[in-house]
Amino acid sequence: TKKSNRSPAIIIHNKLTMASFADAARFLLLTAVGIAGNPSTADAASASPVSGWRSDLDWAALNSKLSSSASLIDTSYDDYAGECRPEFSEPWDSISNHALIDQPSGMCLPWLYLGWEMSWPRPSENGHLNQTFNQAYQDILDLFNDASTDVESWLADPTNPSLNLPSKVLFPSIASDVVAAVNFAKEHGLEISVKNSGHSYQGASSKKNTLLLNMNRYTHYAPTGITDCDASILGSTVTEDLSNQPCLLSLAKNKSSLIRVGGGENFDKVYRAVIAANEEEGYKYHLVGGYAGTVSPMGWSWQGGLGGSTGGRLYGFGVDQVVQLEMVLPNGVHVKFGPTDWEDASAEGFTVPRTKVVSGVCRSNPDEHDEENWVWQSCPEDFDIDFNDMWFAVRGGGGGTWGVVTSVYLQLHDYLPFKSYLFNNPPFRTEKCTAIFPQFAEFVAHYMSAPSLLNVTKERSHACGSPDPRAGIYCHGEEDVMQAWTRFLDLNNSTDPANVACLFSSDKLASHYNLPAPPGYAEFMISFAKNLRADRFPGKVPDDPPGKIGADLAGVLVPQSWLDEGEENRKTLQENGTPYYYAFGGAAASGSDQANSLSQAHRNAAFMAYFSDDYFWGNLFPKMFDISDKTKFPPVFGSNHAGFLTAGPLKEDWTKPCPREWTFEERREKCISFQEAIYGTERLARLEAIKKAVDPQFIFNCVNCVGNNLPEASKSEDDEPSPAEAEPLLGNSSDETSGASFVSSF
Numbered sequence: 001t002k003k004s005n006r007s008p009a010i011i012i013h014n015k016l017t018m019a020s021f022a023d024a025a026r027f028l029l030l031t032a033v034g035i036a037g038n039p040s041t042a043d044a045a046s047a048s049p050v051s052g053w054r055s056d057l058d059w060a061a062l063n064s065k066l067s068s069s070a071s072l073i074d075t076s077y078d079d080y081a082g083e084c085r086p087e088f089s090e091p092w093d094s095i096s097n098h099a100l101i102d103q104p105s106g107m108c109l110p111w112l113y114l115g116w117e118m119s120w121p122r123p124s125e126n127g128h129l130n131q132t133f134n135q136a137y138q139d140i141l142d143l144f145n146d147a148s149t150d151v152e153s154w155l156a157d158p159t160n161p162s163l164n165l166p167s168k169v170l171f172p173s174i175a176s177d178v179v180a181a182v183n184f185a186k187e188h189g190l191e192i193s194v195k196n197s198g199h200s201y202q203g204a205s206s207k208k209n210t211l212l213l214n215m216n217r218y219t220h221y222a223p224t225g226i227t228d229c230d231a232s233i234l235g236s237t238v239t240e241d242l243s244n245q246p247c248l249l250s251l252a253k254n255k256s257s258l259i260r261v262g263g264g265e266n267f268d269k270v271y272r273a274v275i276a277a278n279e280e281e282g283y284k285y286h287l288v289g290g291y292a293g294t295v296s297p298m299g300w301s302w303q304g305g306l307g308g309s310t311g312g313r314l315y316g317f318g319v320d321q322v323v324q325l326e327m328v329l330p331n332g333v334h335v336k337f338g339p340t341d342w343e344d345a346s347a348e349g350f351t352v353p354r355t356k357v358v359s360g361v362c363r364s365n366p367d368e369h370d371e372e373n374w375v376w377q378s379c380p381e382d383f384d385i386d387f388n389d390m391w392f393a394v395r396g397g398g399g400g401t402w403g404v405v406t407s408v409y410l411q412l413h414d415y416l417p418f419k420s421y422l423f424n425n426p427p428f429r430t431e432k433c434t435a436i437f438p439q440f441a442e443f444v445a446h447y448m449s450a451p452s453l454l455n456v457t458k459e460r461s462h463a464c465g466s467p468d469p470r471a472g473i474y475c476h477g478e479e480d481v482m483q484a485w486t487r488f489l490d491l492n493n494s495t496d497p498a499n500v501a502c503l504f505s506s507d508k509l510a511s512h513y514n515l516p517a518p519p520g521y522a523e524f525m526i527s528f529a530k531n532l533r534a535d536r537f538p539g540k541v542p543d544d545p546p547g548k549i550g551a552d553l554a555g556v557l558v559p560q561s562w563l564d565e566g567e568e569n570r571k572t573l574q575e576n577g578t579p580y581y582y583a584f585g586g587a588a589a590s591g592s593d594q595a596n597s598l599s600q601a602h603r604n605a606a607f608m609a610y611f612s613d614d615y616f617w618g619n620l621f622p623k624m625f626d627i628s629d630k631t632k633f634p635p636v637f638g639s640n641h642a643g644f645l646t647a648g649p650l651k652e653d654w655t656k657p658c659p660r661e662w663t664f665e666e667r668r669e670k671c672i673s674f675q676e677a678i679y680g681t682e683r684l685a686r687l688e689a690i691k692k693a694v695d696p697q698f699i700f701n702c703v704n705c706v707g708n709n710l711p712e713a714s715k716s717e718d719d720e721p722s723p724a725e726a727e728p729l730l731g732n733s734s735d736e737t738s739g740a741s742f743v744s745s746f
């Protein structure tokens with residue numbers, strides 16, 4: 001091992017510029033750092049280990065089954081160092097995953113350290129189990145403070161046992177490639193990891209000693225994927241091959257169009273497909289999606305999908321946009337499935353029908369490459385996977401663990417005019433505005449979760465969302481944000497016009513740059529990038545500079561009901577939390593089909609916020625959540641933004657944080673797990689039971705995913721309740737409030 005003599009120049013990732021978009025800016029104490037400096041590729045190459053993972057296997061046999069446009073390649077640390085690391089030498093705010101996604105090895109990750117276990121390059125033989133949380137924290141603090149550490153030598157060491165890189169990468173291009181890979185893995189007892197953007201904060205999309213399926217070259221359906229449903233089919237029965245199921249379900253939701261998206265397409269590609277259709281046909285479509293162009297509807301949707309900038313409060317979470325799923329399951333079968341029977345649930349306060357039955361079909365000719373010739377039929381008699389369970393598990397239970405999603409039909413909504421509002425951002429930034437940011441944060445809190453205090457109706461409030469007040473407010477349809485801001489300043493006796501001007505709309509920005517007002521969120525981001533940031537990828541929806549939520553507490557889903565108890569609760573949060581994520585309430589609360597695994601905490605939340613762990617567990621947790629039943633830990637965190645150090649409190653006392661001086665092994669044993677804190681005890685039990693039923697070999701075993709933390713012995717144990725016994729087949733679990741009771745509260 002050679003130590004590089006290059007000093008690690010640390011770039012702290014906490015600028016509150018317009019360019020520091022929401023997720024990047026969202027940090028507790030030390031979430032985001034990047035290393036500058038060229039890779040020591042030469043050093044690495046000279047010490048490169050032999051890449052021999054499972055060289056005993058007949059990989060040529062797998063190769064022979066792949067389509068001509070798929071490729072299976074050997075990869076090594078050298079590829080990561082040579083192809084991926086240079087990007088992190090770019091100025092911090094122009095680093096982009098757009099530069100990394102298409103690198104030939106398919107290994108690059110948007111956050112350099114994701115290439116090491118737990119995003120922590122300190123060497124460890126057992127995945128850091130023997131090291132303490134304090135050590136991890138200190139290592140990151142050292143980087144934060146530009147203190148001298150051994151990090152450069154860890155990063156440059158190709159034999160570092162903490163490296164977490166796969167040495168076989170498959171780029172499937174059609175479903176038969178995925179079928180071949182899963183069957184090969186099944187036959188040889190291999191694990192598969194699945195990656196789209198690699199953005200998973202938990203590092204769930206890449207893992208050493210796995211066959212990595214990099215989905216980026218998979219068939220792109222979005223460019224021609226929009227379907228306008230013919231309303232005359234309403235009332236027809238679902239065809240046996242489910243071909244009319246997406247439209248029938250959409251029409252039942254009073255929606256008339258949808259889009260098919262491939263398992264490797266990111267939001268940049270999907271947004272641009274929608275823009276192209278809108279430009280061609282006159283603006284009529286709206287897609288709910290993520291903030292950054294490189295985030296994909298895959299992990300984003302399966303983990304929940306917060307649409308803070310794209311109308312999530314009008315149309316629901318990512319899971320609520322899914323109309324039909326097509327997947328290759330861990331048993332190697334290519335299936336598609338979706339609801340085929342539903343009923344009106346408006347009387348209980350839901351805005352979409354309740355799913356009663358989910359049906360699926362299997363492809364009877366899985367080796368056929370040409371999609372024109374695919375044959376979808378009833379699944380064979382020995383096919384023992386329940387599609388109701390799959391529909392529930394995939395939508396909310398996380399990506400990468402239930403199989404490979406090859407395509408999905410997503411709901412499109414009617415187009416609504418768009419406007420964004422930015423506070424104290426270039427080119428209109430002033431010192432005076434910087435000083436009043438706390439007031440602006442308070443204003444946003446009221447606008448989003450107590451609008452009546454500003455004389456704003458709930459409907460108008462729901463038209464807007466915000467991934468972070470520092471990144472702007474994004475509205476679709478009617479709203480009155482400027483008027484409400486003026487009223488807020490009035491109420492606070494601070495009507496100075498300079499204060500009013502701290503908030504400005506996208507229209508003002510556009511006119512400043514002599515551009516047309518952006519008709520939608522993605523258009524706004526594209527033209528914003530062109531004007532205010534280094535535009536390395538013109539025409540693409542930008543992504544954030546690399547961010548990492550690495551702190552000890554993930555985003556807490558703050559219950560609206562607790563907030564409604566009194567203004568003092570809101571004040572407590574303002575004094576102790578960080579800026580909030582507003583993608584909750586409205587249709588995000590009421591848009592559930594009641595057959596998904598997204599935790600009820602999402603539906604009940606007013607927003608998501610970050611706190612220090614000792615303050616949260618000791619003070620807020622017992623007040624915000626019902627912890628009277630000690631056998632059922634409630635769901636607390638949002639999965640999309642949960643970092644690799646996230647854990648619940650002490651098992652024996654839920655008001656105490658998991659001790660930081662403990663090793664990760666002790667923490668795993670004695671603290672509430674990451675998964676339990678995301679899903680809650682009850683829902684997790686059902687998900688784990690489904691996991692064991694659909695993937696008994698644990699072919700899919702991604703980091704921090706459902707089932708990943710189960711002790712080896714219990715993975716094959718049969719003493720678990722069946723999925724249906726663990727929780728009713730469809731519908732809410734008993735310890736959670738119904739959608740209806742929440743809907744009426746906000």
Ligand SMILES: Cc1cc2nc3c(=O)[nH]c(=O)nc-3n(C[C@H](O)[C@H](O)[C@H](O)COP(=O)(O)OP(=O)(O)OC[C@H]3O[C@@H](n4cnc5c(N)ncnc54)[C@H](O)[C@@H]3O)c2cc1C
Nearest residue numbers: 196197198199200205263291296298299300306399400405
């Ligand atoms: C810059 C940035 C902006 C973000 N903005 C938002 C936002 O606005 N709202 C929000 O809710 N979250 C947001 N997030 C969080 C984001 O939702 C998660 O990082 C999510 O994991 C990204 O999913 P992905 O598919 O892009 O990433 P990946 O890391 O590629 O995948 C995430 C998970 O999905 C699995 N997966 C990927 N593709 C497939 C597939 N085809 N089949 C099965 N499993 C698959 C992976 O195995 C992994 O487990 C943001 C994150 C970043 C870094």
